[in-house]
Amino acid sequence: MTDYLKPQPAPAPSAATPTWEYVVQDCQDMVHVDGSSVWHLLAEDGASRDAFGAAKYGTRHQHDNGRxxxxxxxxxxxxxxxxxxxxxxxxxxxxxxxxxxxxxxxxxxxxxxxxxxxxx
Known part of the structure; x- marks a missing residue:
């Protein structure tokens, strides 16, 4: 097994803006690019994944979380x-x-x- 398949440490909270906020905004912005309603669904699902991750890991995903x-x-x-x-x-x-x-x-x-x- 390569090192790339080994488990990583638990995420550590920081002061950075949660990453899902960027992803959700990017999905919302894409609606204006191609008008697909699927982007709205992705944005909603991203917000749900953010909440799920916060509940599971005790912190929201951040780019500087040690992983x-x-x-x-x-x-x-x-x-x-x-x-x-x-x-x-x-x-x-x-x-x-x-x-x-x-x-x-x-x-x-x-x-x-x-x-x-x-x-x-």
């Missing part, structure tokens, strides 16, 4: 690819296969980023 966010993203991307592969196997929907391939590419790109950043 390696690229490693967190890599682990989540790997899991996401696996979930989309399972969804495609279960449903055989072409759209699930497309999303699986996008998720796998995202995991690839994050791993390439880690290789470039850390040299391993």
């Amino acid at each position: 390696d966010h690229a490693v967190d993203a890599y682990q989540e991307a790997m899991d996401g690819a696996m979930y989309w592969r399972a969804e495609h196997l279960r449903t055989r929907r072409a759209s699930a296969l497309v999303i699986y391939r996008q998720a796998l590419q995202l995991a690839h790109d994050i791993r390439a980023y880690l290789l470039e950043r850390d040299g391993r």
Whole structure:
């Protein structure tokens, strides 16, 4: 197992603006770019994830919380690819296969980023 798959320390609270506030605002801003109502749903879901994370970890997500966010993203991307592969196997929907391939590419790109950043 690489270091990138090992558990990280619990997040430490700081004075920084919670990261979800930026993400929710970015989703709300995207409505004005393409008009998709899905952006509103993402914003609502982001606010819910923020509350869930605060309850689970005792603090909201902040960029300076002591964790390696690229490693967190890599682990989540790997899991996401696996979930989309399972969804495609279960449903055989072409759209699930497309999303699986996008998720796998995202995991690839994050791993390439880690290789470039850390040299391993």
